[in-house]
Amino acid sequence: xxxxxYPGCTLxxxxxxxxxxxxxxxxxxxIETTELDRWNCCGAVFSLADDDLIHQVAPIRNLIRAAQQxxxxxxxxxxxxxxxxxxxxxxxxxxxxxxxxxxxxxxxxPDYNGEVEVVHYLSLLRDRVGWEKLREAVTxxxxxxxxxxxxxxxxxxxxxxxxxxxxxTILEGFISALGAEPASFSAARExxxxxxxxxxxxxxxxxxxxVIAAANHSGADALILSCPLCxxxxxTRQGDVVAAHSGLDQVPTFYFTQLLGVALGLDPELCRxxxxxxxxxxxxxxxxxxxxxTA
Amino acid sequence: MASIPxxxxxxxxxxxxxxxxxxxxxxxxxxxxxxxxxxCPMVESMGFTTRQGIHYLQFGEVEAVIDARIGEFCASCQxxxxxxxxxxxxxxxxxxxxxxVLRTNTDLVVLKDIPKDTLAEAPQIAFVATFRKLTS
Numbered sequence: 314x315x316x317x318x319y320p321g322c323t324l325x326x327x328x329x330x331x332x333x334x335x336x337x338x339x340x341x342x343x344i345e346t347t348e349l350d351r352w353n354c355c356g357a358v359f360s361l362a363d364d365d366l367i368h369q370v371a372p373i374r375n376l377i378r379a380a381q382q383x384x385x386x387x388x389x390x391x392x393x394x395x396x397x398x399x400x401x402x403x404x405x406x407x408x409x410x411x412x413x414x415x416x417x418x419x420x421x422x423p424d425y426n427g428e429v430e431v432v433h434y435l436s437l438l439r440d441r442v443g444w445e446k447l448r449e450a451v452t453x454x455x456x457x458x459x460x461x462x463x464x465x466x467x468x469x470x471x472x473x474x475x476x477x478x479x480x481x482t483i484l485e486g487f488i489s490a491l492g493a494e495p496a497s498f499s500a501a502r503e504x505x506x507x508x509x510x511x512x513x514x515x516x517x518x519x520x521x522x523x524v525i526a527a528a529n530h531s532g533a534d535a536l537i538l539s540c541p542l543c544x545x546x547x548x549t550r551q552g553d554v555v556a557a558h559s560g561l562d563q564v565p566t567f568y569f570t571q572l573l574g575v576a577l578g579l580d581p582e583l584c585r586x587x588x589x590x591x592x593x594x595x596x597x598x599x600x601x602x603x604x605x606x607t608a
Numbered sequence: 609m610a611s612i613p614x615x616x617x618x619x620x621x622x623x624x625x626x627x628x629x630x631x632x633x634x635x636x637x638x639x640x641x642x643x644x645x646x647x648c649p650m651v652e653s654m655g656f657t658t659r660q661g662i663h664y665l666q667f668g669e670v671e672a673v674i675d676a677r678i679g680e681f682c683a684s685c686q687x688x689x690x691x692x693x694x695x696x697x698x699x700x701x702x703x704x705x706x707x708x709v710l711r712t713n714t715d716l717v718v719l720k721d722i723p724k725d726t727l728a729e730a731p732q733i734a735f736v737a738t739f740r741k742l743t744s
Contacts, residue, residue, distance in 0.1 A: 323731040357736035358684060361703035363632040368740070393733055470686035504649040504685035508737035511730060512717040516653040516681065523649075541731040549729055 316437075317384030317429075318346040319375055321394035322354050328391070328541035330585035334574030335390050335434060337583045342442050342450060346388060349378050357393060358508075359400040366414055372401035373415055377422050379429045386430040388437050390570065392539040396467035399431040399474040433468065433476045435483050435539070435569070447490040452578035454492025455602055460572070461498040461533035461564070462488060463524070465543050469502055484537065487569060491576040500527035505546040521546045522558040529562050535596060537569045544568065548590055565592040575602050620668030623708065627665060630704035637694045638662045644688035644698045650681045658688060658698060661705075670705065679706030680716045680742065706741070716742040 324332040339346055352375050360368035375398060379387040389395040405412045406427035416424045432440075438447060462484030469475045477483035485495040505524055510517030524547060528536050538544050547554075548566035555561040567589060574584040581603045586594040598605040616624060628634065638659075645657035654661075655676030664672045673679070679702040688698040709716065717738055 321733070322736075323733050327731045354732075354736060356740065357733045358740050360740075361684070361697075361700045362630050362707050363700070364630055365707075391733070393737075466683075466685040466687070470690055472690060502687075504683050504687070506649075507683040507685065508734055508741060509650065509681065509683050511722060511726060511734050511738040512742050513653065513681065514726075516650065519652070520649050520683070540733075542734050542737065545730050545734055 314386065315382070315384045316344070316346045317379040317382060317387040318348045319352055319355070319379070319387050319389050319394060319398065320348060321352075321389060321391045323541040324391055327588070328544065328568070330588040331390055331539075331541060331544075331568040331570055334579060334584045335570035337579050338570065338573050338577055341577050341579065342438075342447070344437065344441060347382065347384070349375070349382060349384075349387070351378050355394045355397040357397065359397050366411060366418070369401050369404060369411070369415060370419060372398045373405060373425055374419065374422065376402060376405075376429045376431070377419070377425045380425060381423065384429060386432055388432050388434055390434045390539070391541060392433060392465065392467045393542060395431065395433040395476075396474060400471075402427055402429065402431050403473060433539075435468070435487060436476050439483055439486060444486045444490040447487075448492075451490065451492055451576045453576055453602060455572060455576050456492050458493040458600060458602070459496050459532060459534045460488045460493045461496040461528045461531050461536045462501050463498070463505075463528075463536055463538050463543060463547070464502045465538070465540055466502075466504055466507070468539060484569065487573075488537070491572055493572070493576075496528075496531040496533035498527060498531040498533065500524045503527075505543045507542060507546070510546045510550065517546060518550065518554050518557055521550060521554045522561060525551065525554060525561050525564060526558075528564045533564060535565045535567055535572075535593075537567050537572060539569055551590065563592060565590065565596045567593055616668040620670065623670040624665065624668045626708060627670065627701065627704045630707050631697070631700040633697050633701050633704075635662050635665045635696070635701060637696055638666065639694060641693060643691050643693060647687045647691050649685055649687065650683050653681045654678045658702070662696075662698070662701065665701065665705075670708065673702075673705050674709055678702050679709070682706070684741070710742075710744040713744045715744055719743075
């Protein structure tokens with residue numbers, strides 16, 4: 314079984330803090346992945362128009378690349394890439410007519426019939442490593458850290474591609490395995506404002522404010538995310554959101570893979586805290602999960 | 609394709625058929641329970657609720673739904689999809705309304721108005737998603 318890795322655009326630049334620790338953690342956990350030799354943008358959003366097949370070409374082409382490299386499974390870390398690739402894959406598997414049209418359109422490519430499985434990194438941890446084994450691999454448990462799990466939309470909707478359609482606790486399981494405490498967080502599966510933060514910033518900020526208010530109410534020390542768009546809305550823009558809405562407190566945000574890196578005792582440099590807000594590093598050093606002098 | 613009831617004004621028939629064709633959804637299955645509006649994270653920004661939007665569409669009043677900017681403000685979070693007791697893919701319905709606007713070569717976001725700070729800070733997927741959803 315060969316496991317391909319599809320990074321997506323943002324993880325190579327602004328969201329390197331989502332990628333670097335994640336790949337180092339897989340090495341530590343003994344899971345081998347191969348980054349696809351060629352890949353392109355996944356399209357970022359799954360097309361919802363029935364007559365708009367052209368926007369399925371980009372995600373399907375990535376899955377063709379995975380198949381060409383002999384991968385039977387492709388893993389993504391960005392939850393938006395996961396959603397787009399998994400839904401396009403489902404479309405090809407379930408709709409013969411659309412699959413044939415896509416294959417005819419991409420005549421320079423081999424036919425694709427949904428042979429590759431698309432999985433998210435969290436599913437890989439749960440299903441191939443297991444929370445118990447992950448717990449054993451943790452050398453620097455995040456004891457005493459209360460973490461709000463933010464699923465957002467793309468990890469859990471629609472149900473057919475949800476990473477935890479059965480028990481709805483994959484992030485909670487992950488947080489517990491790191492030795493931290495999952496917060497009971499009412500906005501865990503709500504929208505962060507998504508692309509509306511670009512198109513209609515005031516409306517996007519209102520939405521982000523509700524998520525931050527719920528994180529405050531949960532008593533969490535930190536909020537964990539799996540999507541660069543959530544990180545932009547809830548992390549990068551958090552100062553503006555808190556300033557514009559009364560009664561909100563700042564809450565440090567991390568990608569879930571950064572906390573994984575810290576808990577596994579990886580070199581903190583790999584967690585790329587330089588790309589996260591300063592509050593993230595401050596929290597980790599104050600609680601002595603990482604040394605103050607290190608990156 | 610949904611069979612479209614006769615009270616629809618003939619002028620509106622074409623648009624209603626187009627909504628059904630693009631979305632693959634039958635708005636006449638909606639029983640107006642309002643669950644989609646109750647769970648919608650962006651409903652406060654819209655001219656009226658998603659439930660009302662579907663009701664207008666049932667009567668062929670597509671222009672009213674366009675004016676209420678429901679499709680424009682939808683963030684595609686898919687919450688209404690998983691909650692609808694009638695199994696209607698509500699995001700697809702409003703995606704179809706949005707497409708009717710975009711396909712007249714109309715942009716729903718003015719690119720030159722995006723602040724420079726946003727251009728520098730926001731991740732690529734924010735722009736790809738915005739352009740995919742809101743530009744023609």
